[in-house]
Amino acid sequence: MTLQDVADAARVSKATASLALRANPRISEPTRMRVLEAVEALGYVYNQRAASLRTRRSYTIGLIIKDVSNPFNAELTSGAESQLAGKGYSLLLGATDDDMDKQSRMITTMLEGDVDGLILSVVAGTAMDSLRKWSQFCPMVLLNQYYEELAVDCVGMDDENGTERAMEHLIQQGHRRIAFVGGYNSALTRQRRLGSYRDILRQHHIKFDPALCIASPVTRRGGYDAIQQLLNMSLPPSGAYCYSDVIAFGVMLGLRAAGMEAGKDFAVIGFDDVPEATLWHPSLTTVSADPRGLGENAAQLALRRISAPDAPIRRVIMPSHLVLRDSTAPPLGERLN
Amino acid sequence: MTLQDVADAARVSKATASLALRANPRISEPTRMRVLEAVEALGYVYNQRAASLRTRRSYTIGLIIKDVSNPFNAELTSGAESQLAGKGYSLLLGATDDDMDKQSRMITTMLEGDVDGLILSVVAGTAMDSLRKWSQFCPMVLLNQYYEELAVDCVGMDDENGTERAMEHLIQQGHRRIAFVGGYNSALTRQRRLGSYRDILRQHHIKFDPALCIASPVTRRGGYDAIQQLLNMSLPPSGAYCYSDVIAFGVMLGLRAAGMEAGKDFAVIGFDDVPEATLWHPSLTTVSADPRGLGENAAQLALRRISAPDAPIRRVIMPSHLVLRDSTAPPLGERLN
DNA sequence: AGTGCCAAGTTAACCGATTCAACGGTGTCC
């Protein structure tokens, strides 16, 4: 079934059929109806790929994240998808598992698939040159990553402000030994948060203790294992600022496995504010970063650059703020006073 | 940059360049090298879409699920993706949010995008005619759904056996009032599990109480709300068989919010065995259904049908078994004896 | 020398849409 068949059935030319389908005003209403009826009768399915050859528009955007199972990414994906679907675009999804080779292969596949744009959560340690190269082939939006030297749009969250709010809260509650849990330091995002973490400690004249910084995979399991390690220290922390909600959930589970309870025996703060955060018991105090909004913004930036390739570079920083819930409390010692 | 440019640079014809890129033995090694060098020098990117016009292969498979944020689906997606990527296919992902219109639009988009196959987790209440129509346009694999009248491959889990194991376990522990929590009954999967649930009750001469069956969205929130409702009954249940792990997590959170603890004051069993299930405290007793394997199988079935359109229909039922962990315990009254 | 064959490459049609220049027909205006 091709457009030619439809045209034949409607007794018009292929060109007319094409214009009719796209409601071009130059085609008269009766003719258009004939074409539409033929489409219906034949069960014709439009071939977007064939069209894209000519129009140079594939109406497909690639989204490359590290891990589908992190609810943060699930939300982000869902946000991007909803924006794109509304504009007639579809999403080609890829997960890299934070593996550089996989990322390379995936991007190549997507470029070959002729995506109109690429939204990319860069795997840590990716060479700037690779990014520059890829960004030449199609509009690219970077997630949570920002390179001064690279002229691409990006959208991220306000790591500094979020970290500041979270740490101030813990310190105000009286915590002095505060762990920084989760993520790998090759991620720029983590470097920024860790940097702010150290800044705040310094401002409050608290000595930075590297033993309190635990790197881990960004999974519940990662947080679970990290807190075990922390609790086994001779001088364990009384609270933890976690790299992400997923980590925080793991920490809370780990605490419980050790017979402790977040918000009672230990303070836990996350980052992201995924929907699940309100549901936990205790509910999770966390830095709200609106993952959905992040996805929406990324999609919009991509669409904007597709329609206006020469628009000025935009770097969107989503505001972040602390959402106080029940997983934080003053340290035990403090409360005994 | 097109293949023509590459051919010009390598001083061969377009055809030769095409063949060389695909390592056709009719092209001599020196010539092939010239072409490869030209590709490198020009930064040529292969255009899969253009090729697919002729080859009638897009090397793209559509996966349509209801909800990205359910870890079951995340695992399933990841399983499918890994199978496909290995064979040079990429995944076009869509989420329907269990909305029929969205499902329709999404499938249309995918068919227009000329996917080679479709893996579909059908939205409840979808008309058989629609499915039949869609399945005419490209190979289709149904997830957890099975229609006698429809000649399509499908892959599901053994709902009956899983339910049986779970219920037998609860009954053996002494539970008599066992809730069935979560999901909407329009889903075939739920109907099957609910059917088995009733069968087992009957076999054990336990009266079926419809008030103990709570329908809900398949989210943590769904389980959370449902258990509240159950605990407020005049004669509340002592245990719950949950439609999925996500529901079970919600139930456990709801229990805790009510000052109760799964595995102590209440028995909870889930279905799926997502990675998170081992991590919870108490860890979740659940019917293991290998979501990754489900995704892998679905992808394999799709690929198989693409390469052998006339192969006999296959309906794969993944075995399920009960994984005993800590969220189940005899009812309180029982233990007092 | 003539024949057959092979290896290596080229030509041109083709996939299914879009798009632009051109076309015939009709109505308008001077």
Place this chain on the structure above:
DNA sequence: GGACACCGTTGAATCGGTTAACTTGGCACT
């Protein structure tokens, strides 16, 4: 009545690859 604008439609080129069929030169064998 002829020039002109306008309208709806169409033929043909085009997008970037693939592939069947054909060409060409070289070598071997008789």
